[in-house]
Amino acid sequence: MINILEIKKWIQENDYSASPDDTESTLIRQIAIRASKNTKEALVTIVSASNNYKKFIPMAEHIISHFDIVKGVTLNIQPKRTNLIFGNKTICLAGSAYIKERFLGLELFIASTNFFQINTELAEITVSLIRDWLMTYDNYDVIVDAYSGIGTISLPLACIKKKIIGIENNKLSVRMASLNADVNNIKNTTFIYGDVDEILNNVLSGRTALIIDPPRKGLSEKTIDSILNNTPPIIAYLSCNPSTLARDLNRLVSTNNDYKVISIQPFDYFPQTTHVEVLALLEKTKFT
Numbered sequence: 001m002i003n004i005l006e007i008k009k010w011i012q013e014n015d016y017s018a019s020p021d022d023t024e025s026t027l028i029r030q031i032a033i034r035a036s037k038n039t040k041e042a043l044v045t046i047v048s049a050s051n052n053y054k055k056f057i058p059m060a061e062h063i064i065s066h067f068d069i070v071k072g073v074t075l076n077i078q079p080k081r082t083n084l085i086f087g088n089k090t091i092c093l094a095g096s097a098y099i100k101e102r103f104l105g106l107e108l109f110i111a112s113t114n115f116f117q118i119n120t121e122l123a124e125i126t127v128s129l130i131r132d133w134l135m136t137y138d139n140y141d142v143i144v145d146a147y148s149g150i151g152t153i154s155l156p157l158a159c160i161k162k163k164i165i166g167i168e169n170n171k172l173s174v175r176m177a178s179l180n181a182d183v184n185n186i187k188n189t190t191f192i193y194g195d196v197d198e199i200l201n202n203v204l205s206g207r208t209a210l211i212i213d214p215p216r217k218g219l220s221e222k223t224i225d226s227i228l229n230n231t232p233p234i235i236a237y238l239s240c241n242p243s244t245l246a247r248d249l250n251r252l253v254s255t256n257n258d259y260k261v262i263s264i265q266p267f268d269y270f271p272q273t274t275h276v277e278v279l280a281l282l283e284k285t286k287f288t
Contacts, residue, residue, distance in 0.1 A: 002033060002042060002067050010062055023049045023081050030085055032076075034112055035069070036101040037120040042069045043099045045090070045112040049079040053091045060093035072096035074112050086113045090172075098176070104128065104156040106184045114173055115149050119269040126267055126279060127156050130211065130236045133263075133281055135160055139233045140209040146196045146223075147213045151177035151189065153238075154211075158186045162209075166191040167199050197222045204230035211236045218244025224251050231258055235282040242266075242278050249280060260285050 011018065011028065018028040030047035044063050046056050053075050060073035072095035078087030090097070090113060098111045104124050110116050117123035130153060134143065141162060145154040148166030150173050157164055158181075168174050168191060177191040192199060196212075197220050204210065210232040212219065218241060219227075227235070235252070239245035252259045263281040270276075 002035075002044070002070065004031075004033075006066065007031065007063060010059065014058070016059065021081070023079055025049065029078060032085065032112065034099065034110065034116075036099050036110070038102040039100050040069055041071045041099040041101075042067070043096075043110075043112050044070055044073045045076050045086075046073070046093070047076045047078050047085060047087075049077070051075075051077045051089070051091075053093060057093055064094045070095070071099050076112065103152065106155055106180070108150060108152070108155070108180050109176055109183065110150060111172055111176060114170075114176055116152065117269065122267050122269050122277075123152065126238065126277070127153050129265065129279060130238070131157055131160070133236065134209055134234070137209070137234055139207070141207045142203075142205070143209045143211065144200070144203050144232075145211045145213075146200060147215070148177060148191060149173050149213075151180045151191070153213065154189055154191075155180055155184060155186055158184075158188055161188065164189040165203050167194065167196050167203070169193070169195050197226075201226035201229065204232055206231055206233065208232040209234050209236075211238070213238040214244075216241040216244065219248045224248060227252065228256075228258055231284055233284045235259065237280045237282065239278045239280070240275070242276060245278055245280060249282075252282065258285060259283065 020029050022029055028048055032045040035042040056075050063073050064070050073093045075091045075093050076086050077089045098109045101108045143162050143164045145166045148154050148168045154164050154166045171193055174191045174193045181189045259282045262283050265279045267277040
């Protein structure tokens with residue numbers, strides 16, 4: 001366990017100060033803790049506007065020496081006044097810059113700023129459903145995973161023995177996905193850095209299975225056009241925003257009746273909140 005009160009006490013006793021709105025001094029803006037469910041490892045990240053990392057080393061050494069589950073402490077530099085907690089640069093202050101998690105039999109490395117579902121058990125169920133569904137079809141040669149992150153969906157699909165292409169616009173996530181493939185001796189995945197809007201049209205075809213797991217804003221018009229222009233035979237759309245999912249499905253299903261929705265499954269990733277994840281499975285209705 002990590003006792004946040006112990007960390008707070010140490011900060012106060014050592015003349016550190018904290019404010020989430022600070023963008024100019026060396027104040028601590030945030031402290032983020034990422035913990036793995038299955039390996040019981042944790043990574044602590046100090047967020048500050050300052051890149052004077054030496055100032056935070058004593059704090060990092062205190063944290064890593066007092067809590068056995070903490071495998072590393074990092075400093076993330078966020079000088080902007082924004083609602084985004086993390087900035088673009090992260091420095092490892094002590095220990096490791098990432099933790100390990102076991103996910104569907106794989107070992108995944110996760111850095112402090114990588115996206116990874118916090119409800120690990122339900123994420124495993126969701127990805128298993130996608131994998132099992134894809135295995136019922138043989139009308140595709142390639143799987144494209146749009147918004148692929150660190151390979152959370154792509155890598156468990158490697159057992160299908162198809163070529164898998166992941167698209168991700170976060171460089172660190174692309175590096176971690178490639179590392180995770182190597183660690184698990186997975187050879188049939190390739191991860192591409194870039195925007196889905198710009199790349200998707202070039203990798204889709206009528207023999208491609210498509211997985212899309214976009215941010216809350218859903219799919220852009222350009223991405224939907226790429227799908228409709230290439231009409232992959234099957235699509236798995238995982239959404240964290242039912243309203244944008246409904247909007248996008250309306251376009252995919254109603255445009256010349258290209259697709260039909262064969263299944264919609266909600267997942268309560270965040271109990272006692274209004275948020276819900278939804279998995280929609282689509283089939284192409286017309287084949288040439």
